[in-house]
Amino acid sequence: MEIKYWKIEDGIRKEIEDHYRTRLALSLKEQSAIEIVKEITFDNVAPNLNVKEVDSLISFVNKNFLEEKLEGVGLEVGAGCGFFSAVFAKEATVKKVYALEIVENIVKELMPKVVESVAGKNSNKVVGCVGEFNNIELPNNSVDFVFDFYSLHHSNNLEKTFRELFRVLKPGGFVLCFDKARSNSLSREQLDGLLDKEYPREAKINMGIDPSAIHTRRMNGEYEYRLKDWEKAFLDSGFNNFYHYHLARMGSGGVFSRIYKKMISIFPIKLQIFINNLLLRNKKVNNLDVSNVIYTRLVDNMPKEISLMMVYK
DSSP states (O other): OOEEEOOOOHHHHHHHHTSHHHHHHHHTTTSOHHHHHHHHTSTTOOTTOOHHHHHHHHHHHHHHTOSSOSOEEEEEETOTTTHHHHHHHTSTTEEEEEEEESOHHIIIIIHHHHHHHHHGGGGGGEEEEEOOTTOOOSOTTOEEEEEEESOGGGOSOHHHHHHHHHHHEEEEEEEEEEEOOBOTTOOHHHHHHHHTOBOOHHHHHHHTOOTTSOOBTTTTTOOOOBHHHHHHHHHHTTOEEEEEEEEEOSSOSOHHHHHHHHHHTTSOHHHHHHHHHHHSTTOOBTTBOOTTEEEOGGGTTSSSOEEEEEEEO
């Protein structure tokens, strides 16, 4: 698998060298590909998820939501060990995927093993790139689609990042985000409260951090953006046609909640959205925006429910 090294600002490089994922990557070198994926891509909180389920989820989104299909040249931002890039590479319509990840050890030590395991004979379609969101060393108008799996919310300047994505996308290209859009009802103080929440003991241990040390989500490079913040940043960066859906679990909640989800999930997607928008208008789920809710078993084993966002150039 080819690996490219793109420019990273000195301050960011130093921060990444000290980040727990740099050390974690070395500790996982001898693990199997699936164990690496569980740890790096899903933060060790999706033990039952498998490649077949992810394939099905991508196919579901491709079929039901995208105006333009997944084909041509792709770019995954915050690619981690390259798992989703490898999933895309298996598609006959996809020619190449640039898997952009800022942690060098993950790209060098883990990505080749994962990509080979998942993509097999198509692994040569994936190009590992050590670099950052805001300095993508690809030509203007060279990429057909960009994919994000819970990575873009780590950007400290969404509009700056989105302008770079806009630059490399071809006209008609799109950004597909599996991320988290917080409720528009949350105040800045409430968002700050989420960022200052300390990780639990077990999470610190998994990160290789002293469990007695204070370590918050803010300290881990997280940022919180409401749905309206995502939309404004995308549109201000030149994109058009912002779309948002909330992909929700069917297997959570009480008995009556599960019965409702099972019943509503059999309806066509547009009808399901209409009904849910009426009934769930003022509801919050983990402080996420729950407009345009769609219930599907395809996210039951995901670590989180998904804010599905799409924009087009």
